[in-house]
Amino acid sequence: MNSQRIIVPKMSSVIAHEARARAILRWLVRERVIEEQPSTCGSTGNRMGYALTDGARNVALQPERLPFGEPVNGLEVVLDRCIYTPTQGFLEEAGCAECRREVGEPLFDSLEEWMPGLTDNFTCPLCGHEDDINGFLFLQPCAFSNLGFIFNGWGEAGFSATFLDAFADWLDQPIAVVQVDRPSPAVKA
Template identity: 25%
Template sequence: MSDNYITITTVKEVKNPKELSEKILKWLQTKEIIESELSDCILSTKKKGYKPANKHTDAIGYNENILSLQVCGLEVKTEREVFNAGAFTPFTKLECPNCNTNRFKGISPQDFYTENCTEEQLNRFNTVFPEFDKWSNNKDTSLTCPHCLTKSNLASYKTDNSIAFSNLGFTFWNWPDLKEEFLMELKTEIGMDIVRMNGHL
């Protein structure tokens, strides 16, 4: 069986990710959205997550019996990460903060998947991944825009919300789509704009 996930992250780094994550966990537990105890309920051999609690349907609006699944928990991340990097493609918007041009302008799905891209176009795509690794490891990052030739920090590029440069993330494994009302409450509790990313493994 394949697994789906919904990841909620902040739009940028927060100062105290562990403290803020504990605040959000307590809020979710008080509302009985998740259980208080950690258990084996996420896709990780190193970490545990929080299973849905009695009132988890308040966050999703209806019950799809997710408790019958082995993978059904909430995973919390408090380390710097390019969230959803596995979904990154040349069709992800990565817009230069200087000239507002998408780094991958001119690359079509047909060309990319039929290997008709030029070497320059492939280089535009492939050179991003080492910067992802640097950013996740707290190193200085920079990308040179192929259009205006300006060098900018990776995190200053604008994306289409399919990836996020953050150090605080909450991944709901195999939960149905979250209610807008719940997301607005979560945003208020976090105190910053959030990004929702859906994925599939």
Template identity: 30%
Template sequence: MSDSCTHIVPVHTGDYPHAEAKAREILAWFQDRGLVAAAPSDCTLDGPGYAFTPKIQALFIEPMDPRVHDGVTRGLALHAGPRKVFHPMEGAELSFVCPGCGHDQGWDGVDAIGAWFAGEEDEPACPACGERFHINRYGTDRGGTDTPWAFSNLGLTLWNDHGGAFQPAFLDSMRALYGTDIRVVEVHI
């Protein structure tokens, strides 16, 4: 069985302020509810993370099949620091649609993403209309038919969470914790 994960990333302009403090607050939210272990372990492919407890199932609409993902790679990873592109990896498509004119740059948008990642340009210009928009305003999900991409210096990743749909209340809690809208990026490796 291959690994998978789900990134939950805030949608914002500029770098997320006090990202490390926010990551600690998010970890505390998970730990206060008994959803993850108190001590870090080698349970993610992102380095040390926090292993899921059986209570993690409360975050999902459908219960997990206990036979799925019974390995050691099952846990919460937090990213706070340098800018990161959160993308779907396997079979990833890139739609990079201008919010002004609707022009889709497709994979040509990689240059704009690279400039954002390097901290050179947060508001790429659309090659069709010339208008500049923050990178998080560009559409990356092909009108809702593909997994979106997300761009931030902060995010959380649930490794081998079973790929089921999240409870709406959980996603609302993440929006409240981040203080922004969120993007949910499904990844299959």
């Protein structure tokens, strides 16, 4: 399995998201969680990411499960509007924070307007409550944002609560941690 843990701010449009990403990267380099220079240790696009280093052991719940020595073990930063959900078994269920009723189907249908940035908000069709889409209640961790941090191969290692609190402080936003498990890509000869 190629597992990921993705840290995402619970805000659709993070202001100055590129500057915040750079600040997070500098912090992670200072903490020796990642290498300073990107390399081909990612899993998407051009495969560029920031490889993990020994300091990653200090922020993982199960450091022995970190992907040291694996070709895909790096942090990738996403600076585009993206939907972060588990890839297997995601229920697409959501509730309104105001009336506490199920609004999953209309909320997920509204992503057609959210994705191109036409709106950040969703309005509950049952009570009229309007909020950033991340303000609604989800049964499984997921998030919708223009900023995301994909930790490749870290799914089983997890993150310490202290690290997650510090990450949220650096972002100045509450965060979601989304776990994604998917089969490893086939190796071609």
